[in-house]
Amino acid sequence: xxxxxxxxxxxxxxxxxxxxxxxxxxxxxxxxxxxxxxxxxxxxxxxxxxxxxxxxxxxxxxxxxxxxxxxxxxxxxxxxxxxxxxxxxxxxxxxxxxxxxxxxxxxxxxxxxxxxxxxxxxxxxxxxxxxxxxxxxxxxxxxxxxxxxxxxxxxxxxxxxxxxxxxxxxxxxxxxxxxxxxxxxxxxxxxxxxxxxxxxxxxxxxxxxxxxxxxxxxxxxxxxxxxxxxxxxxxxxxxxxxxxxxxxxxxxxxxxxxxxxxxxxxxxxxxxxxxxxxxxxxxxxxxxxxxxxxxxxxxxxxxxxxxxxxxxxxxxxxxxxxxxxxxxxxxxxxxxxxxxxxxxxxxxxxxxxxxxxxxxxxxxxxxxxxxxxxxxxxxxxxxxxxxxxxxxxxxxxxxxxxxxxxxxxxxxxxxxxxxxxxxxxxxxxxxxx
Numbered sequence: 001x002x003x004x005x006x007x008x009x010x011x012x013x014x015x016x017x018x019x020x021x022x023x024x025x026x027x028x029x030x031x032x033x034x035x036x037x038x039x040x041x042x043x044x045x046x047x048x049x050x051x052x053x054x055x056x057x058x059x060x061x062x063x064x065x066x067x068x069x070x071x072x073x074x075x076x077x078x079x080x081x082x083x084x085x086x087x088x089x090x091x092x093x094x095x096x097x098x099x100x101x102x103x104x105x106x107x108x109x110x111x112x113x114x115x116x117x118x119x120x121x122x123x124x125x126x127x128x129x130x131x132x133x134x135x136x137x138x139x140x141x142x143x144x145x146x147x148x149x150x151x152x153x154x155x156x157x158x159x160x161x162x163x164x165x166x167x168x169x170x171x172x173x174x175x176x177x178x179x180x181x182x183x184x185x186x187x188x189x190x191x192x193x194x195x196x197x198x199x200x201x202x203x204x205x206x207x208x209x210x211x212x213x214x215x216x217x218x219x220x221x222x223x224x225x226x227x228x229x230x231x232x233x234x235x236x237x238x239x240x241x242x243x244x245x246x247x248x249x250x251x252x253x254x255x256x257x258x259x260x261x262x263x264x265x266x267x268x269x270x271x272x273x274x275x276x277x278x279x280x281x282x283x284x285x286x287x288x289x290x291x292x293x294x295x296x297x298x299x300x301x302x303x304x305x306x307x308x309x310x311x312x313x314x315x316x317x318x319x320x321x322x323x324x325x326x327x328x329x330x331x332x333x334x335x336x337x338x339x340x341x342x343x344x345x346x347x348x349x350x351x352x353x354x355x356x357x358x359x360x361x362x363x364x365x366x367x368x369x370x371x372x373x374x375x376x377x378x379x380x381x382x383x384x385x386x387x388x389x390x391x392x393x394x395x396x397x398x399x400x401x402x403x404x405x406x407x408x409x410x411x412x413x414x415x416x417x418x419x420x421x422x423x424x425x426x427x428x429x430x431x432x433x
Contacts, residue, residue, distance in 0.1 A: 133172030133179055139198045140170045140178060140189075141207040144298035145280055148187045152177035159187045163299065165207030167198065192287040226290035228432055231318035233296040233309045233386070234279035235325040235396075236261035236272035245307050248348035248388030255385050257305035262328035264408040271402060272300055274411060275324045278399065281421045282324070289425060294318055310389035320359055320428055321394040323386060326411060328403040335404040336374030339364040340396035341387065343380045348388040355393040362430040363397055367423035371416065373400060373407075393431070397424065 131152050142165050150156040152174070159182065168189075172179030177188045195207065236259060244254035261271030276297070283293050294316040296309045304312075313321040327338070339360040344353045360378045368375040381387075387394050399420055400407040410416040 131174045131177060133174050133177075136170045136173050136179075138170050139167050139201050140180065140194045141165055141167045141196045141198065142189060143193045143195055145276075146189060146193045148180070148182050148189055150187060152179075152188045154190075156188075159185060165195065167202040167205060167207055169201070170197070190284070192284070225292060226432075228290075228320070229292045229294065229316060229318050230286055230428060231294040231296065231313035231316055231321045232279045232282055232286075233313070233321065233323040234272070234275040235323055236275060237297065237302050237304065238272060238300045239303075241303060241305065243305075245305050245385065247383075247385055251348070251388075255306075257307075262326065262402055264402040264412070265328075265332065266405050266408055267412065269402070269408075269412055271326045271328075274326055274399075274402075276300055278417050278420060279324045281417060282322070282424055285421050285425045286428065289429070291428075306384075306386035307389040310386050310391070310394075313394075314391035318392055320431060321390055321392055322363070322424065322428070323394070323396040325396055325398050327398040327401045329401055330403070332403050332405065335401050335407045336376040337364060337367050337371070337400060338376035338379055338398045340379045340381060340384060340398070341394065342384075343382055346382045346388065348382075349390060352390065352393060356387075356390075356395060359393045359427075359431045360395040363395055363424055363427035366427035366430065367397065367399070367420055370423035370426065371410075371419045373410075 142162055144162070144164050146162050148159045148162065150159060166182075169181040170178060171181060171186070174191065176191055178191045178194055179186065179188055181187075238260065240259040241257040243257050245257050247253040247255050261275070263270045276299075279295070280298065283295055286293050294312065296312045297304060309323075310321070341356040341360040342349060342353055344350060346353065357378065357380070364375065364378060367373070384396065387396065400411050402408045402411060
């Protein structure tokens with residue numbers, strides 16, 4: 001019985017064995033006919049992937065908005081601006097365009113991509129406008145403490161500085177500069193510093209009017225006037241005057257008329273000279289901005305009390321009275337800028353408090369902003385004769401402390417003085433807005 005069962009399944013077993021044998025033969029045949037084909041196919045795929053990656057990188061350079069892995073581009077301040085692939089260090093072609101260098105992927109046989117950059121357009125150097133002068137044959141008088149220059153520009157050399165006003169021959173006029181003859185030399189003076197025109201020379205060559213007495217001088221603005229009058233008072237003078245004057249109109253309290261001021265702890269430079277230097281620069285800046293400017297003094301050797309200075313401003317109809325001073329302290333570490341005005345309870349001119357406080361704030365804030373100096377405060381006090389006698393908006397600017405070594409050095413620096421002047425002028429502009 002057992003043998004009969006074997007005989008019945010034997011054909012099936014043989015059939016399976018035959019199928020297995022056939023399958024082995026087929027596999028062996030095809031495997032021997034193309035050896036390494038699978039490996040070759042894989043290699044082709046890798047090359048294809050590499051080429052595709054290179055093309056993707058090229059696309060990213062042309063369109064940096066694409067989000068591919070890259071290294072950050074930084075501005076000079078280190079702020080990330082965007083992403084580009086790392087293509088090496090840029091260098092410059094002879095035509096001025098940047099090109100990437102370093103190792104980059106490329107496809108053999110492909111043509112390099114050509115990018116045509118437009119040639120940069122050269123920016124022409126501005127040529128300064130040549131001033132046209134109207135011929136003149138007469139005489140002019142100058143203000144005190146003015147420069148005569150080789151050419152019609154502040155960039156040219158100074159021929160001389162006229163400490164007191166002179167009457168000089170005029171040969172040409174322009175609204176900005178006037179051509180004159182000084183000691184047989186042709187030179188130029190800033191036109192707003194001319195105070196008058198005359199047909200004849202003066203006997204001694206000096207300007208008439210006795211400017212050395214300290215009489216106020218008035219200069220109109222260049223071009224279109226802005227309609228505002230500013231009085232500048234350079235604080236103090238060469239010699240103080242201890243004679244007394246009332247603290248305010250009708251006051252029985254008396255104070256010294258004027259002092260000679262403080263001086264630098266390190267250099268000994270007198271405050272009254274510093275105040276005048278800055279005030280004359282401020283005068284010129286305000287004139288250039290279209291203001292009409294009144295100076296209480298233009299030289300140091302005057303005799304003007306604080307009340308008299310306020311009267312000069314009032315008589316001129318000044319809409320802002322700017323008093324230029326420098327500070328001092330026994331504590332040499334103290335530094336900074338402050339301004340001074342009356343209190344709201346001032347018994348002489350309390351009605352000027354609001355406008356004077358506005359002027360004081362505007363000048364203080366702008367001087368601090370333009371110089372970077374420490375901001376102190378607006379000091380409201382009724383102890384200042386020149387403020388109590390004022391008839392219009394008034395402020396005292398304390399430019400800094402001459403008792404502080406670092407600040408004294410700054411105050412005597414020409415560039416720093418110019419920053420102070422621009423700050424004051426900006427504050428005055430703000431006040432009149």
